[in-house]
Amino acid sequence: MPEQYQHICVVRAFAQWILISELKEGYLFRKIRANDRLAKENEPMTSEQFLEMFRNNLLDIGVDFVPYGTHSFRRGGCQWLSVERRWPLRQICEWGGWSQEFTHLTIVKYLISWNDNPHHVDRDDFFNMH
Numbered sequence: 001m002p003e004q005y006q007h008i009c010v011v012r013a014f015a016q017w018i019l020i021s022e023l024k025e026g027y028l029f030r031k032i033r034a035n036d037r038l039a040k041e042n043e044p045m046t047s048e049q050f051l052e053m054f055r056n057n058l059l060d061i062g063v064d065f066v067p068y069g070t071h072s073f074r075r076g077g078c079q080w081l082s083v084e085r086r087w088p089l090r091q092i093c094e095w096g097g098w099s100q101e102f103t104h105l106t107i108v109k110y111l112i113s114w115n116d117n118p119h120h121v122d123r124d125d126f127f128n129m130h
Helices: 003-008 010-021 047-060 071-083 089-096 106-111
Strands: none
Touching: 003 010, 071 089, 071 106, 089 106
């Protein structure tokens, strides 16, 4: 990996987190206690704690956090599971905690949006795996 991209390497970040946190088992991202200490108990980080830290990270790099929330991660995960992993819609709904009845078509809001920039795929390549 070129040196200028090493700071965004997921594998390096993961290895550094394991080293710093000294976690040997259980949740990778644990609940945060007072004074920014990791919980000793095996309890997951809450969505509220994640959102607060995510928004603080955006502020650190000078990005307005207001338009961003955990919705962005669910939507990205939904699209990745559909496009890259080719999961069936019902399985994606189960993963996201959405109704599998398709009465409100919540899944469509996550899969398709006005601001998507889909890659152009020729019709001949529709069924080719990439």
